[in-house]
């Protein structure tokens with residue numbers, strides 16, 4: 001990737017004119033966040049703190065409330081005051097200030113198949129109000145950062161699933177966000193495309209210092225790429241830490257337990273930790289988990 005010219009973060013390029021931005025080491029803070037759709041309590045007293053500069057993984061099965069939590073943080077869903085803050089800005093009271101700091105890649109397709117890669121990214125640059133004189137250069141930088149420079153003039157309809165995900169990443173990066181939020185960025189991709197997406201996320205994070213909040217239910221990706229993870233189940237986080245910490249805590253609990261668990265001194269996996277806190281495996285909730293995964297294939301969404 002050619003990240004040489006990427007602006008470091010939105011604060012460096014646009015600023016918000018508000019001291020709250022730099023007054024906290026917390027990129028995201030949720031305190032007792034609740035969100036219901038009718039009788040369905042999607043998020044149920046969520047406490048979450050994402051540190052500035054980290055890659056934080058929100059893990060959980062279908063229906064755990066990850067997308068709802070993310071949409072509350074992006075201000076797309078309304079929340080009461082003092083529940084959600086982004087770099088110190090209240091998501092209820094300072095919606096626009098929060099939005100200016102965010103890049104968001106939703107689960108649903110956000111690229112237009114009938115436009116070229118460059119046209120798609122340019123559209124986002126306009127929507128996010130990238131200054132006109134900087135626009136062309138910033139679009140090139142974003143495309144280069146995800147290695148789509150050579151394919152920039154092809155229609156997005158001709159892109160592979162992995163390229164589309166990288167295009168969506170470029171769209172989110174063009175406004176130089178301080179916080180990049182990705183909802184299941186690798187769902188439906190093959191293993192090579194999945195690691196390519198992660199490598200680009202990682203490289204951009206290193207080049208710019210931005211914070212990344214990502215949802216996934218791929219435990220192995222979370223272990224490999226996230227600095228810390230939160231295991232989410234039924235609307236709240238049940239365990240939070242580095243994957244090493246979470247596994248070691250479970251190992252320690254097993255050591256001090258009585259019965260068969262005490263005899264098991266193997267190093268637990270993150271899946272074991274999830275099973276311990278949720279009483280079930282990550283793939284077991286909802287029954288249709290695998291169907292959902294396959295119907296969300298990025299490539300078919302474009303066709």
Ligand SMILES: Nc1ncnc2c1ncn2[C@@H]1O[C@H](COP(=O)(O)OP(=O)(O)OP(=O)(O)O)[C@@H](O)[C@H]1O
Pocket residue numbers: 037040041042043060061062063064065066067068069
């Ligand atoms: N627009 C909606 N209307 C009604 N119920 C909803 C809506 N969106 C989500 N829900 C419900 O809220 C709960 C949490 O859903 P959410 O999409 O946040 O979970 P998730 O962890 O992101 O799962 P997924 O990976 O399937 O998106 C689920 O029970 C879901 O059915």
